[in-house]
Amino acid sequence: MKLATTYGYLKKDLNQIEQALEDTVKESQPVLHDASLQLIKAGGKRLRPVFAMLSSMFGDYQFDRVKNVAVSLELIHMASLVHDDVIDDSNIRRGETTVKAKWDNQVAMLTGDYIFSRALEKFTEITEPRAHQLLSKTMIELTSGEIEQIRDKYDLNQNFRTYLRRIRRKTALLISSSSQLGAIVSHTSDLVEKALFRYGYNIGMSYQIIDDILDFTGTEDQLGKPAGSDLLQGNITLPVIYALEDPYIKNELERIFTQKEEIEEKQLQPVIEQIAQSSAITKARNVSDLYLKKAYDTLDDLPDVKAKNTLKKxxxxxxxRKV
Structure with missing residues (x-):
């Protein structure tokens, strides 16, 4: 089943959001315009707009209000991806050439800043002060998560708690904020708003853990990048933390990470394959399932509207998911 089929009835509104994304990044400076548009055209699941819209359906759903939230959130997410590609020196994302690879690091960083600025400009159309407070706090946390990821690169001594804190900041909070912001602009009750926040948070945690698992178990065609890319870039994810319990894998990674030469993909390939076949994958999936169960449980606190069934799907x- 494709994800989009679970919310097919949102297609008309999503098409308008897609057009709004393109309109928002229009720029007379051709490089900024072309680089921003390339990122939008590369596609994506548009999860943050979807969660904002579905959450709004538990209150007074006004598309023009939620559209501004959805566009802003997706642009913030996209800006973070452009910056991530510079930090990780990534040339491929979703099977397409990244902005930094097509142009250079300077253009990529400025493109990310430009998209981010456009997101904030779009968000000024939201009148609820609490929405602005929430978005500001979310962006601070997102930035902290990025800094932590840079700090912890190639560090094999980080633990389970460090990893969870990092993905909470980098991924889960932007998804939970999408759900909460959708609730705020549609004026749901406090109980519904809090439930939607918890749902988004737990879904976001599960989603990122599955992403980190798929980085080992997926194929290059499925992932749009080589398997094991996170480890090659020095990002120690949950499957790696569990795999380090195997002395051989730990010794191999210590040997490779402490060498003076630049690490090549072929050096890590045997370790990547071992991790993919190890119990670390099952252990990581079990953690994802715990967060997923919490998300399911939260749905019990929501009224029975069409959007609730969609959130369950x-x-x-x-x-x-496999991709």
Whole structure:
């Protein structure tokens, strides 16, 4: 099952959001315009707009209000991806050439800043002060998560708690904020708003853990990048933390990471394959399943509207996804 089929009835609104994304990054400076547009055209699941829209359906759903939230959130997410590609020196994302690879690091960083600025400009159309406070706090946390990831590169001594804190900041909070912001602009009750926040948070944690698992178990065609790319870039994810319990894998990674030469993909390939076949994958998936169960449980606190069933289907997809 494709994810988009779970919310097919949102297609008309999503098409308008897609057009709004393109309109928002229009720029007379051709490089900024072309680089921004390339990122939008590369596609994506548009999860943050979807969660904002679905959450709004638990209150007074006004598309023009939620559209501004959805566009802003997706642009913030996209800006973080452009910056990530510079930090990680990534040339491929979703099977397409990254902005930094097509142009250079300077253009990529400025493109990310430009997209980010456009997101904030779009968000000024939201009148609820609490929405602005929430977005500001979320962006601070997102930045902290990025700094932590840079700090912890190639560090094999980081632990389970460090990893969870990092993905909370880098991924889960932007998804939970998408759900909460959708609730805020549609004026749901406090109980519904809090439930939607918890759902988004737990889905976000599960989603990122599954992403980190798929980095080892997926194929290059499925991932749009080589398997094991995170480890090659020095990012120690949950499967790696569990795999380090194997002395051989730990020794191999210590040997490779402490060498003076630049690490090549072929050096890590045997370790990547070992991790993919190890119990670390099952252990990591069990953690994802715990967060997924919490997301399911939260749905019990929401009223029975159409969007609730869609949120359940999205959780089903995330728990079983292969890409």
């Amino acid at each position: 999205i959780a089903n997809y995330i728990g079983s």
